[in-house]
Amino acid sequence: MKHLIILIFILLSAAVYAQDSCNITYGLRVDPYKPYEWIDDNGVPHGMNVDLLKQMAKKAGCTYTITPGERDELLYKLKNNEITMMSISPIPEADQFAAYIEQSVVIYRYAVNRIDDPPIESMEDWRGKTVLFMKGSYTDSYLQKHKDEYNLNLISYQNHIDMVEDYLAGRGDFFVASLPSILNLPKHYEIKICGFPIIPTIYGFAMNKTNSALYARLNDAMEELKASGDYFEIMKKWSRSKDTPLWHKYMIHIVLTVVLTILLMLLWNKSLHMRVHQKTASLNTLTGLLQMLLDVLPEQIYLINSNGMPVWSNAASSNANFKIELISNEIEQAIVTNKSFETKLFLDNTETWEVSGIILEKGSEPLLIVASNITEKVRQRDELLVLDRMTALGNMAANIAHEINNPAGLIMHNIDFLQKLSNDIHKNLETPDPSRRFAGLSWIDARQEEISAHTIITENILRIINTVNDLKTFSKKRDDAYALVDLKLILNDSVRFVGYFVKSFTRNFTCRIDEPVAPVRGHAQHIEQIIINLIQNACYALTDSEQAITCSLSESEDGKYVVFSIEDEGCGMSPEVKQKAFESFYTTRKNGTGLGLSIVASIVKEHWGHYILDSEEGEGTRVRIFFPKETL
Template sequence: MRAIVNLALQCLLVLTPAGMLLAENAPVIRVGGDDSYPPYEFIDKEGNIAGYNVDMTRAIAEVMGIDVDITLASWSEMRAALENGDMDVLQGMVASEEREKQFSFSAPSVIVNYSFFARKGDPEPESYDDLAGKSVVVQNEGIVHDFLRENDYGVDIIPVRAHSDALRQLAAGNYDYALGATLPSLYFSREHKLSNIGVVWRPLKPQPYGYAVRKGNEETLALFSEGLAILKNTGRQQEIYDKWLGTLETPDTQNWQWIAIGAGIVYAVLLLGIGIVTIWIRTLQRQVERRTEEVKQQQQQLIQADKMSSLGTLVSGVAHEINNPSGLILLNLPMLKDAWEDSMPLLDRFYAENGGFDIGGVDYQRIRDEIPYVLNEMNEGAQRIKRIVNDLRDFARQEATDTAEPINLNEVVSTAARLLDVTIRGYTNKFNLLLDPYLPSMLGNAQRIEQVVINLIINACQALPDPQHGVKVETRIDHGSQRIVLAVHDEGCGIPPEAMANLTDPFFTTKREQGGTGLGLSVSAGIINAYDGEIRFHSKPGAGTRVEVTFPWNRNETA
């Protein structure tokens, strides 16, 4: 049955005017990437292109109905190809202020961390002053190569083709340090058993990593940005993230065909859902006057979609922040286990020849029995962390209830700000909460009101031009109208006057190229109206925006 529906959907997409245009006239989009940057993108042992970026590009091509040709080569070649127009898109590039002069970037699909590596036993740097006169090997034309060239730390920069070459040179004793992306470096170190090197310093903050085009090719970038937004809102991006980056485990190449079949099934289900929603919306637009019940169902669907959109940033950030350290634990535990098992014969022989001895203040025989249990418990703990993250993602997909009960708006706002702490700090250094301590309660559903607050804070943060501009969230009492006021101020770019009248219209957005869905304010307005609330916008281009939401206070509350 699913196969039949999927076939019908594919036919529908092709037979629509947009589908016919894509099929007949759209050129193949040339997409480039690094051939030695696992697990993001690489060429596997069988000569196939693979990795997180490759799967994401293919998924975007499918949901957007575009043709892509993916080529992987050295990073410096791919960057040059994008600069001279031989490539239309790079599927994985770190955004920076200097690079934005030449390239345009999508919203990040993932955050990349960077680390200094050194040989074990060598001095570990504590500041950039410790690098003066030292040799640092980096990937040619990579973001850390740019970083060291832009900052004069007195280091001898050694550019090489790939992260793998940098680590080989370091392990061989040719240079003092290697600086590169943490996951690809650890991935390569594990695969090639470079046991004499390790991470010694992480001074660079995490960097946004996504799609990039040359300036002037923003139309192509918009296709990838919209596709990326669809994958995030449907949960497909998280599935690809978990597959490649969740535990940093390399998929068994013998099982890739089965994985591809499973991914195809998931794609089919997602395409079916997207097609049904599209047809449903078009039907509602034509028959809205006589289908009020279906409009109500559409509102519930929009609420669910917006929860994924507004909580998507939170869930993705939490999953990344938690999965990264737990993934490092899961990556290193097998090495520790192998090291212990390899050392046991030597320790047993030493014990037999010399009698009892202690390790870490504990008798060797006891240590010998307990270490395997300790390693297993650590592994089970890391796996439990992964399950907790999955439970959080499942919670984000649950439907909100329509119950109304007395709630404290200050507590809801504080919870929303706490959950968005990582996101907020990524946008601004000036975030203020001004909460009226004498605020009365209101009638509503805390989870749904929290969804509104999260959406308004994210919108305010995304409007900021740089971290020096701020966001202020305040609550207060309007005694004249006997209402509670929630106000969100931002020092951002403001809203064009022609857009003010359409801000709460479904699917209207001024951030389409950044992955906006146009659902956030529409659904938020529906939730606010459900609890007799009102929302007003005050904005001027270049002068920031103030959004005020008011609710009637709970008149049954006793003093």
């Protein structure tokens, strides 16, 4: 007992320390990727990702270090947990191990060719062409997917400089790259960007899926940045890199054009109108591009006027279950108090939505609403937390098993010795005096009680050992050495095993087998665990010893399954309890662990079966387990 208390104290202390300590090792690309991240000549990192990292670490209460490296090198380190986080677009290579922190940043790619070559207006101009691109990038995945559709000849490179220099030397018809990559190329290259932006993709922070606790912590920090408005300030700051050279190239021409237009305004009125028309068309084009950018985002975005009514929304807002009317009270309160807000909504269709209301200091529309469907993110986070809990439970169970199995083994050894000693005494003892009493009993009665006590002690010690071993293997993968098994024998053995337990809850327990029952492929011990858990749960649901429990085994009407059914007349379940009944660690029993039905669901899935739960509060419960039938 002393050792167990010390062990629990050490485990709890380690868990608290692990939770409080938080350090982020961020992998930053050495090749410049302005305005998102780059390192200047003095070795100082800059960019939007660096600012977001600083603020996110501050919100999460973490420290951070920055490790430069090539993109492929950083991906390898992220996969092997040598770094905590890096910034990438989702690619199949990383999706196997990466979890993404949503930043709502969209990066477009462009087709780029030589100054003297004809422009590339659409994807139809790609057919049969030789295209250069960066290996391992999101562009790589996209081009590989559409290679046959457009009959493309693809050539990949490890860095942009080699790619562009080969292209200018005459290799290929054009190359495809992101706008930040293009803007960071040397200015003397004789190239031009063609057409409209293509291949949009989300870009942002990525972490290893195994680092679930820190992932949840940083996700919450990013959500706080968005709710406070700090995230959008950083986005606005870096919306155009400070050293982006595009405006330099055109500023003089724009100024000269404006001056010339003013001087000739009276003489060339018609020309002026044409120029105004052209400017309006350009503005409409920019507005269209901005709308396209916002329509790509999965979030629903609304612009709210001072009367609390939406005056603009993106495409996602018309295709989801969330409606702006659901937060009318929050909108009204935000406008009145001039304060941002953040809330979560749980819709009837089990979707979870996170809604942020951000106060805008300028303009006639004072409020921006961003609504995100986080149902899948919540589910993944819950699964990761359950996995962590089950792993911790397995580690604790191993230590508990060690502490229990050793004394249990000693008890078994000594019980066997005492039984042998008693048998030898009995054999060598002369006929005992009938008038003598042993523990208040006659010799014959005492002998029978001794044999019964030995049997009871042995059975219960074995039960303790088996139970601890089951708990020890709970979080480990069960072996899959399946064979054809007879469910009739398994059911009979299970009922005998829990017979003593059932009698303490009900006097009306029946078990029926409807012949014929075909064999199934499975693991006898695991199926027995299903039956025992369900019988025990049925017993716990009873409120009176006269209430009945009925077990049955039969084949399904369609002949495809063998069905084990257990029905009780107990307290039943409410709709809320019924929905969560098979979730790990969920229980309504005071001393329950919430593992019984979770184990049942896991084993049924491993046997390629399924289950159906029918229950009404106050009317009892029926659970049916369907095992695929296998004929001999």
